[in-house]
Amino acid sequence: MLVKRWAICILVGLSFSAMAATPQDLLKSYEAQSGKASPVRGEQFFNAKHGKEWSCASCHENPPNHDTKHIVTGKVIKPLAPSANPARFTDEAKAEKWFKRNCNDVLGRDCTAQEKADVLSWLMTVK
């Protein structure tokens, strides 16, 4: 019985550590689905408008290393750069959810794995 409990604890612990990710892990996974990331391209993508009203920088500003405000509601948005906010890009499902929402807002479509890789690689260089 005791052994069983230990086994469960270890299994639960393992599954948690499998869920937690680092920005490097996410970058690798996006690169694996596309090509090598380009921070330069990522920064241009971040600053540019893509046929709609907003850019990424409309809400996150450039550099996104400080608290910013949502362009419509004024609600405070925590920094996007992992250097300023270590919680960023440590949960794959959360990152994917926000890419889906915000890419739809900025581009009117999903972002490609290459675009995500580029932007993330640039964000990881922001001090």
Add this chain to the structure above:
Amino acid sequence: MKKTLFFAASLLLAASPTFAAKMTMPADAPASYEAECASCHMAYPPALLSEQSWKNVMSSLSKHFGTDASVDAKTQAELTNWLIKNAATRQKYSETAPENRITKTSWFIRKHDEVRADVWKRASIKSPANCGACHIDAAKGIFSENNIKIPAK
């Protein structure tokens, strides 16, 4: 006896305006309310909209006031049930909000009719949806007229 009654009545009268201005956040808000909704705007107390309005909001999240606010099916059901359970019940607040906007309800417009158009546009206010810009305790669900500070810029 008469005195006590009078005292009780005046207490009630004194308390009622505050009561009307209080929209407390229910203690059982699901964690997803903060994570999914309040990441972009204030966590509006559910009593600010009617049941039908919340249903309308929650069934159109992919087109949510100009942004994509979609959530997964499980979260959507959880949030919808909680919002409906705590939706406005008093007659005064129970209309179906035009465009699903709290700020387009007749009670909201009436309550804010003295606020000039240029005030709404100030940089620190930006939008009538930014309750906390002027209602300093909005996050606690307090919208009393005694708790208002309109920023100058």
